[in-house]
Amino acid sequence: xxxxxxxxxxxxxxxxxxxxxxxxxxxxxxxxxxxxxxxxxxxxxxxxxxxxxxxxxxxxxxxxxxxxxxxxxxxxxxxxxxxxxxxxxxxxxxxxxxxxxxxxxxxxxxxxxxxxxxxxxxxxxxxxxxxxxxxxxxxxxxxxxxxxxxxxxxxxxxxxxxxxxxxxxxxxxxxxxxxxxxxx
Numbered sequence: 001x002x003x004x005x006x007x008x009x010x011x012x013x014x015x016x017x018x019x020x021x022x023x024x025x026x027x028x029x030x031x032x033x034x035x036x037x038x039x040x041x042x043x044x045x046x047x048x049x050x051x052x053x054x055x056x057x058x059x060x061x062x063x064x065x066x067x068x069x070x071x072x073x074x075x076x077x078x079x080x081x082x083x084x085x086x087x088x089x090x091x092x093x094x095x096x097x098x099x100x101x102x103x104x105x106x107x108x109x110x111x112x113x114x115x116x117x118x119x120x121x122x123x124x125x126x127x128x129x130x131x132x133x134x135x136x137x138x139x140x141x142x143x144x145x146x147x148x149x150x151x152x153x154x155x156x157x158x159x160x161x162x163x164x165x166x167x168x169x170x171x172x173x174x175x176x177x178x179x180x181x182x183x184x
Contacts, residue, residue, distance in 0.1 A: 005059050009066025013073065020074045032071025039064025096139070102150055103142035110138050 043061035081087040114134055120127035
């Protein structure tokens with residue numbers, strides 16, 4: 001069953017979207033980013049100390065991250081980057097956009113297969129390289145599958161549709177003949 005905290009974050013996000021004021025979007029984004037970072041830090045801290053259930057872990061973490069993201073999202077969606085880091089991220093997003101659905105479908109099975117990779121208990125160079133390799137492999141598989149299959153979807157759909165119109169099912173053929181003689 002879905003925890004209530006996720007529903008609360010979703011409702012809060014919907015309310016923010018309905019009442020979003022363009023003039024205050026920078027302030028709202030800053031508050032959301034602060035809550036997002038606080039939620040990540042709280043999650044890290046509450047996992048380390050004893051008695052985390054008594055302190056509200058993971059509800060506190062989920063609530064801060066969910067509400068922070070809900071506050072930050074309208075700015076992220078409506079901002080138009082012109083230069084700098086945001087423009088670079090937008091260009092990268094436009095290039096990765098076509099493979100996004102394939103990446104969505106393939107990343108989890110790939111990550112399950114990669115669970116055997118050695119893990120580092122701390123964040124160090126080895127763990128960062130391992131993380132980067134996993135991300136690169138997921139993107140590479142998505143790109144290959146996109147170029148092999150998804151890129152040809154329109155052509156395959158047009159071919160199948162054309163073939164179906166030239167070779168209708170027996171019950172459909174009579175209807176099409178009846179439809180073509182109806183105007184005479």
